[in-house]
Amino acid sequence: MKKWFVVIVCLFVFALSACSTGEKKNQSQSGKNLQKVSLMLDWYPNAVHSFLYVAQEKGYFKEQGLDVDLKMPADTNDPLKMVAANQIDIALSYQPVLLMARGEGIPVKSFGAVVRHPLNQLMVPADGPIKSPKDLEGKTIGYPSVPLDEAIVQTMVKADGGDANKIKMVDVGWDLIPAMATKKTDALIGGYINHEKLLLDKQGHPMRTLNPQQYGVPDYYELILVAGEKSLKEKPDIFKKFMKAAAKGQQYVKDHPEEGLSILLKHEEKTSPLDKGVETKSLQILLPLMDAGGKGFGYEDPSVWENVSKWLYDNKIVKTKLKSDDAFVNLQ
Numbered sequence: 001m002k003k004w005f006v007v008i009v010c011l012f013v014f015a016l017s018a019c020s021t022g023e024k025k026n027q028s029q030s031g032k033n034l035q036k037v038s039l040m041l042d043w044y045p046n047a048v049h050s051f052l053y054v055a056q057e058k059g060y061f062k063e064q065g066l067d068v069d070l071k072m073p074a075d076t077n078d079p080l081k082m083v084a085a086n087q088i089d090i091a092l093s094y095q096p097v098l099l100m101a102r103g104e105g106i107p108v109k110s111f112g113a114v115v116r117h118p119l120n121q122l123m124v125p126a127d128g129p130i131k132s133p134k135d136l137e138g139k140t141i142g143y144p145s146v147p148l149d150e151a152i153v154q155t156m157v158k159a160d161g162g163d164a165n166k167i168k169m170v171d172v173g174w175d176l177i178p179a180m181a182t183k184k185t186d187a188l189i190g191g192y193i194n195h196e197k198l199l200l201d202k203q204g205h206p207m208r209t210l211n212p213q214q215y216g217v218p219d220y221y222e223l224i225l226v227a228g229e230k231s232l233k234e235k236p237d238i239f240k241k242f243m244k245a246a247a248k249g250q251q252y253v254k255d256h257p258e259e260g261l262s263i264l265l266k267h268e269e270k271t272s273p274l275d276k277g278v279e280t281k282s283l284q285i286l287l288p289l290m291d292a293g294g295k296g297f298g299y300e301d302p303s304v305w306e307n308v309s310k311w312l313y314d315n316k317i318v319k320t321k322l323k324s325d326d327a328f329v330n331l332q
Helices: 002-030 047-057 078-084 095-103 147-159 176-181 196-202 229-234 236-255 257-265 276-289 302-314
Strands: 035-040 066-071 090-093 108-115 122-125 140-143 168-171 207-210 223-228
Touching: 035 078, 035 236, 047 066, 047 236, 047 257, 047 276, 066 236, 078 090, 078 095, 078 108, 078 223, 090 108, 095 108, 095 147, 095 223, 095 302, 108 229, 108 236, 122 147, 122 196, 140 147, 140 176, 176 196, 196 207, 196 276, 223 229, 223 236, 229 236, 236 257, 236 276, 257 276
Parallel strands: 035 066, 035 090, 140 168
Antiparallel strands: 090 223, 108 223, 122 207
């Protein structure tokens, strides 16, 4: 009996010691020993960023030893510029934009696909005469003066058997919603199905969307995680840890969309207040488009990078042929 008592006491003391060690480890992970990481969003906080704020609030980044600072850009072009200049560690950007940057010799690289399919789709009034891209002949298309959007429309019209020379592109800046609401243009490109379309629908201007990938434009990753080539090479573990936490955050949002969105809404930018109803619908649209299936959150398909690289070159968006394999890395 005494021997068993001694053994039990020893095991109890060992367990307490282990718990104490674990507590010290957790304290160090949640305290001053965390690795600071800066991330700049592509835009103001909205539904697509829910996984990041969930990972932050639930402590998933801290579990990986990271202290992640989420920043909002002053301009949509800032994230890629700043990550290239090593002023931030991670940027949320867009696959075609990253390839265009690499075409200019900027050493940036994707390490995770967030939204796996185009959100930027051609929009036309739901009750109007435009049923497919060839119907755009003789019509005006409002856009934010982005060459990529021009190439998308041109490809769509040609693929549908129309004459791309008979359409008129009108620069409306980022006033996409007013341009359509006031019937300044017949169609829009540059707006997102999870944002501009939802807002137009709510304002009484229901829209029909035409998906570029159904009309000759290759399927592409709308939103990606980007870092500098040098950083990815020198400290890959930080980015691997980030992806583990991000994947956990995304899974939580998928399993608990209402709570995930409520966490996001607590971080809305005061200058760009969010509409809960719109963001709820937005998240419903986004979740399936962010799902990589059995490959795991963030997985990047080499064929997608190759197809988009070729399309950009064929449409003279980039001047030199790109080695698509150099533009991304899978960290899983």
